[in-house]
Amino acid sequence: MVARNLHFGRREPVRRKLNMNAIDLLEKQHKETLDLFEMLEKSKPGATRKQAFAKLKSSLLAHMVIEEEIFYPAVSAAQSAGESVAEGYEEHTGARGALERAGKALADEELFGVRIGVLAEMVKHHIKEERGEIFPRARKALGGELEELGDEMEARFEKAVKAASPAAKLNRMSTQRARAALENAGA
Ligand SMILES: [Fe+2]
Numbered sequence: 001m002v003a004r005n006l007h008f009g010r011r012e013p014v015r016r017k018l019n020m021n022a023i024d025l026l027e028k029q030h031k032e033t034l035d036l037f038e039m040l041e042k043s044k045p046g047a048t049r050k051q052a053f054a055k056l057k058s059s060l061l062a063h064m065v066i067e068e069e070i071f072y073p074a075v076s077a078a079q080s081a082g083e084s085v086a087e088g089y090e091e092h093t094g095a096r097g098a099l100e101r102a103g104k105a106l107a108d109e110e111l112f113g114v115r116i117g118v119l120a121e122m123v124k125h126h127i128k129e130e131r132g133e134i135f136p137r138a139r140k141a142l143g144g145e146l147e148e149l150g151d152e153m154e155a156r157f158e159k160a161v162k163a164a165s166p167a168a169k170l171n172r173m174s175t176q177r178a179r180a181a182l183e184n185a186g187a
């Protein structure tokens with residue numbers, strides 16, 4: 001009897017250790033992204049820049065994957081958030097292009113500064129929109145479901161970071177989903 005209780009006592013905390021609601025998870029990733037931008041904007045061509053940029057690229061792409069595959073559709077389905085979500089997809093497409101261009105200028109002192117600056121501005125604007133438009137709707141519409149979504153998104157994020165899905169395919173997905181979000185809004 002004693003041994004059984006000990007067994008059950010150990011199991012629960014291990015299973016729930018990743019519990020973070022969907023919005024807290026996205027905000028944590030936003031902060032990490034902004035920190036990486038700050039570092040990259042001050043960086044010089046070389047190994048440290050290359051490493052920091054690779055981290056930015058994989059985590060930003062994976063962040064957009066979990067928003068496009070899980071978070072945005074959940075917000076759209078729960079409430080008519082069509083226009084702000086459709087704008088979100090479009091801004092992701094823009095960010096993917098700017099990310100790609102910055103990656104091609106890693107060795108160029110001046111051009112990289114310009115391109116990473118443009119990307120940082122786009123992402124900062126986008127984060128502001130998510131915070132001001134999408135997150136309040138999500139909180140209102142999804143409430144307690146945000147916990148479960150957070151777990152699902154965290155697991156998907158880990159996979160997407162490893163897979164680093166091809167940007168071209170994701171761009172096509174963005175366009176289709178933006179269209180679907182607008183159709184939902186009009187329905
Ligand atoms: Fe985001």
Ligand SMILES: [Fe+2]
Binds near residue numbers: 064067092126
């Ligand atoms: Fe986003």
